[in-house]
Amino acid sequence: MKNAPWITAGPARPGWLSGLSRALPIVLGYLPIGVAFGILAQKAGISPANTLLMSVLVYAGSSQLIAVGLLEAGVSGLSVILTTLVVNLRHLLMSAALSPYLRKWRKVELAAFAFELTDETFAVHSTRFAYAGANKAETFATNAVLQTVWVLATWLGIVIGQLIVHTQPLALDYALPAMFIALLVLQIKDRTQVGVAIFAGLLAVVLLRAGIERWNVILATVVGATLGLWVTQWTNKSSS
Amino acid sequence: MDQQVVFVTILGMALVTYVPRLIPVWFLSSRNLPAPMLAWLRNVPVAVLAAMLFPSILVHEGHVNLGFSNLFFWAAIPTLLVAWKTRGLFAPVAVGMLAVAGARALLAG
Numbered sequence: 001m002k003n004a005p006w007i008t009a010g011p012a013r014p015g016w017l018s019g020l021s022r023a024l025p026i027v028l029g030y031l032p033i034g035v036a037f038g039i040l041a042q043k044a045g046i047s048p049a050n051t052l053l054m055s056v057l058v059y060a061g062s063s064q065l066i067a068v069g070l071l072e073a074g075v076s077g078l079s080v081i082l083t084t085l086v087v088n089l090r091h092l093l094m095s096a097a098l099s100p101y102l103r104k105w106r107k108v109e110l111a112a113f114a115f116e117l118t119d120e121t122f123a124v125h126s127t128r129f130a131y132a133g134a135n136k137a138e139t140f141a142t143n144a145v146l147q148t149v150w151v152l153a154t155w156l157g158i159v160i161g162q163l164i165v166h167t168q169p170l171a172l173d174y175a176l177p178a179m180f181i182a183l184l185v186l187q188i189k190d191r192t193q194v195g196v197a198i199f200a201g202l203l204a205v206v207l208l209r210a211g212i213e214r215w216n217v218i219l220a221t222v223v224g225a226t227l228g229l230w231v232t233q234w235t236n237k238s239s240s
Numbered sequence: 241m242d243q244q245v246v247f248v249t250i251l252g253m254a255l256v257t258y259v260p261r262l263i264p265v266w267f268l269s270s271r272n273l274p275a276p277m278l279a280w281l282r283n284v285p286v287a288v289l290a291a292m293l294f295p296s297i298l299v300h301e302g303h304v305n306l307g308f309s310n311l312f313f314w315a316a317i318p319t320l321l322v323a324w325k326t327r328g329l330f331a332p333v334a335v336g337m338l339a340v341a342g343a344r345a346l347l348a349g
Contacts, residue, residue, distance in 0.1 A: 026329060028329065028330040028333065028334075029329050029330070029333050032333070032337065044241070045241040046241060046243075046246055047243045047246070049243075050243055050246045050247055050250060053247070053250055054250050054253070057250060057251070057253075057254035058250065058253045058254050058257050059257075060257050062292070063253070063257065067249075067253060071241065071246060071249070077245050077246075077248060077249035077252065078252075080249050080252075080253065081249060081252035081253055081256055082256075084252075084253040084256055084257060085256035085257075085260075088256065088257045088260060088261075089260050090288050090292075091257070091260050091261045092260040092261075092263065092264055093264075093281075093284045093288060094261075094284065094285070094288065095260070095261050095262070095263070095264035095265045096264035096265075096268055096281055096284070097281040097282070097284040097285060098265060099264050099265045099268035099269040099273075100268075100269070100273060100278060100281070102265055102269040103269055103270065105269060107266065110262070110265045110266055110269060111262060111266070113265065114258070114261040114262040114265050114266070115258060115261065115262075117261045117265075119288075119289070119292070122285065123285060123289065126285045127285075169341060169344055169345060169348070170337075170341060171336075171337040171338075171339075171340035171341035171344065172337070173340075174312060174315060174336050174337050174339075174340040175333055175336075175337060176296070177293060177296045177297055177312055177316070177319075177336070178315075178316075178319045178332055178333040178335075178336030178337060179329060179332075179333050180289050180292055180293040180296075181293060181316060181319045181320055181323055181332060181336070182319070182323040182328070182329045182332040182333060183289055183329070184286065184289045184290060184293060184323075185320070185323040185324055185327065185332075186323075186327060187285045187286050187289060188286055193283065193286045196283050196286050196287050196290070197286045197287065197289070197290035198290070200286070200287035200288075200290045200291045200294075201290035201291060201293060201294030202294060203291070204290070204291035204292070204294050204295050205294050205295050205298050205299060205304060208295050208299060209299070209304065216291070216295070217288065217291045217292055220287065220290075220291035221284060221287040221288040221291050222287075224283065224286075224287035224290070224291065225280050225281075225283035225284050225287045226280065226283075228280075228283035228286075228287070229276060229279050229280045229283060232279060233276070233279075
């Protein structure tokens with residue numbers, strides 16, 4: 001399957017420069033989401049300082065948007081924290097999936113890398129590492145640029161939030177789903193994985209409708225990935 | 241809103257978000273994982289992205305809805321086509337947002 005040059009191109013340039021260029025497509029996906037977060041936090045009554053702090057310390061788009069909604073609805077801080085834990089627990093799986101590529105990294109480098117592990121950096125790194133291994137300079141350049149952009153986009157959202165009243169016509173709320181579609185297309189490597197995607201996606205919907213609201217993503221991921229493994233092992237056995 | 245409560249909540253959110261990001265790379269990266277485990281982990285990206293995506297485009301106002309009132313579902317079609325053709329991120333995100341914004345403008349107009 002053909003992939004975009006920004007994923008497959010070799011390290012002809014210095015690592016950090018290559019890392020910058022790899023960050024660019026996500027920058028364009030981050031901007032609307034970060035801006036949307038800034039606007040919504042502003043409207044919910046969260047101070048600009050706290051809004052920026054959340055983007056610096058938490059740095060997990062969907063959970064930040066969920067937290068804003070909960071805080072606005074007057075939910076207790078502890079409930080917000082527990083919800084965040086469950087919503088972001090999927091990073092456990094992402095971190096595990098990247099760990100085989102990071103064998104030679106020092107602990108302090110792993111600690112810094114893990115802090116900036118998001119859905120988007122994961123999608124780019126997992127695709128990139130599979131092609132070219134984990135280049136430290138490149139990886140950290142990508143991560144640093146992206147978190148900087150995330151914080152700047154948040155700030156921009158705070159400013160915009162003070163100016164305009166209605167944000168729905170801008171379709172900012174579609175940036176995240178559209179980005180997941182694009183990342184999914186880049187990730188799928190064979191027909192088994194098309195099946196894994198459809199199965200895990202539909203299972204997440206079924207679980208959600210069954211009332212399992214916070215755990216549906218994690219459960220669907222574990223079951224979907226396991227099913228894909230069985231299919232691969234079964235096809236390998238029957239063909240050998 | 242009490243900004244001190246928000247501040248403490250943010251610190252708690254940061255902690256519970258960082259620990260799950262850290263633990264697997266911290267403990268697994270120095271180990272040899274068995275082949276089936278590696279094969280399983282290779283399926284995780286696809287599964288987790290789909291599990292996050294499908295509910296957001298299939299469920300509308302609390303119900304599975306494939307009708308025209310669910311703009312997110314119909315906007316997914318041009319988004320998917322552009323993603324498939326360009327294999328990038330910016331073009332599909334721009335097309336998807338334009339599709340939703342355009343449809344909202346038409347419906348409101």
